[in-house]
Amino acid sequence: MIKTNKRMILPIKLLFIAVIQVLLTALITYVLVTNEYRELSSQSLDTLEHFLVEQKKQELKNYTALAVLAVDHLYQTSELDNDVAKKLVTNILDKMTYNGEDGYFFVYDDKGNAISHPKQPFRIGKNWWELEDGKGNKIIQILISNAKAGGDFYHYPWTKPSNKKISEKIGYSVYLEKWKWMIGTGVYLDNVNLQLSQLQFEIDEHINKTKNIILILALSSIFVIFLFGVTVNLRQKKQTDEKITELGQRIVNVQEDENRHIARELHDGIIQILVSIKFSLEATKMHLSKAVQEVPKPLQHAEDNLVIAIDEIRRISHHMHPQILDELGLSAAIDTLSADFSDRIGVSIKVFKPRARNLLPDFINTTLYRIVQESLINIEKHAKAEHVEISLSFDKNWLTLIITDDGKGFDINSVSEINDCGIGLRNLAERVEYHLGEFSVVSSSKGTTITAKIPKSSFENYFNQTRVKNNDNNGDIEFGQ
């Protein structure tokens, strides 16, 4: 478990670092881009505002110049206090409107008395010298002083006629020296502000859009990283698993080979030596009896013990690897297993198998033998079966081994875990899969069926090889060992 965790941690750490990197990059990009935008926009807004206001001022100057020009002939030709001329001039000015309702001219004398105001006629005839705007500035006084100074601009809040709301207004005023009149006009800046805020809104929109794009990019990057990480991880895990299984099978194979080797050494080496010693002892005995001497008891003891030793080693050898597999093949070995089983448990076993011998290579033989062995152990321990059937058969492409019993079944997992004297069904399944075969265990309360299928392609080459080998060695013998 610990090992697996360690293997898993590294990629996840890397993923984590990558994700943080992406998040940081996204954040920094966002901040930088937004700041840049804001700065740019505030600059351009300032520039734009300045430009618009300047434009308005120029307009005001022009309008005022036009207005003064329009009344100039009356003003110039009139005498100082010609009320008729003044009346005519105010009439003309009252009618001179621009920008719809909002552009108009107003006239005050140098004392602050309103002489003409087309939009607020209530002011006419009254003195507004002390009139203050919202900021406490005396508007009329400033406008008059601006006019006297040769014309200038003044910003102040004033009711806009078209919507009756207080708006920022630029006023421009000029002075008619002869009549001591201040003629003024003004434009409202709410349009400018609206334009500016529209622009500001658009820029904010743009920033938002950028933010969203960065967010989407970051999220999709993180997603891709995760996907990549998970894929790599899964693939690594799969590869590791495969390697572990393969390694496990190689260990099993090496173990089986080693067992076979040692069993053979014991059986064909040590036991044979012991047998020869036994014959020597017998020869000694016969020598003695020929010389009419009594056989000493220790000699008899030695011989008896030797027989026990031989028997014991034979048992060990058989346990390590049943030599019958190598000598007579799988069918005979299965027969022996089932005969032993029947003798021990008293349960009959039917065996169906091909009537040919030595057809399979050692590794297949051993694997199938272990499957039968393990299955019979399970049946003996758990199944309480009355009938067992083993069938080994060839069809076109598969070699199939089926072991069925009519016992009470067992929990597959518990059997492969608990069974400490057996190899475990799971290991057997891995072995079969190692030979590219299929392994299945179906267990119910009515019995258990274990099926192992091995494709002929897994051992077909073996036929050709052994045949060639045996043909070389023996000429006419096609079935070795």
Add this chain to the structure above:
Amino acid sequence: MSNLKELPVSVQIVDDHPMVQGGLKACLSFYDDIIIVGSTDDGSDALNKAIELKPDVILMDISMPTMNGIDATEIITEQLPETKVLILSMHSNPEFVKSAIQAGAVGYLLKDTTSEEIYYAIKAVANGKTHFSSSIAKLLIDNPVNTNESEKLTTREQVVLSYLAKGKTSKEIAKILNISFRTVEAHRRNMKTKLGIHSLAKLISYAVKHGIIKN
């Protein structure tokens, strides 16, 4: 027959282990009515030696390097029907005993039996009887050897089958294997009985299906 009884029994030993050969020879040399005429250490050499020596009895081990004793027994009894094969093996498994009997052995001894029993067994089989170690005899009673059709093909039969599948006639096979035409015919008959098959074509398709030959 009465004349033969006077002559000592000639015995050939086939065992891959020189020490066992030596021990056996040492023990059997005490009996005057037995002569060890030769020994070989592998099944494949045993036949040539047997053809040369024509022993009365061959003491045959089973586990040997290139050809095991059972396959060797089958070939020897096929070619030298007069020679009796007595198996002397470590294997006490009934399958080995069955296979040996199928191959034509007339006796089966375990190597841990006494040399005295080996002597009696040699004498018995030389006189046309069979002999099995007592433990083996018990095995045979528990697991009777069936000679019916449920038995497996022997190695020799499979060899004959593989030649049949290659299109050889019984005559040709007899020549290749250096056995009589009648023996080959007998193998064919036995195979058909064992497999419950009645035509040559089916026999060959069985061989192909079970990988005895490759199609």
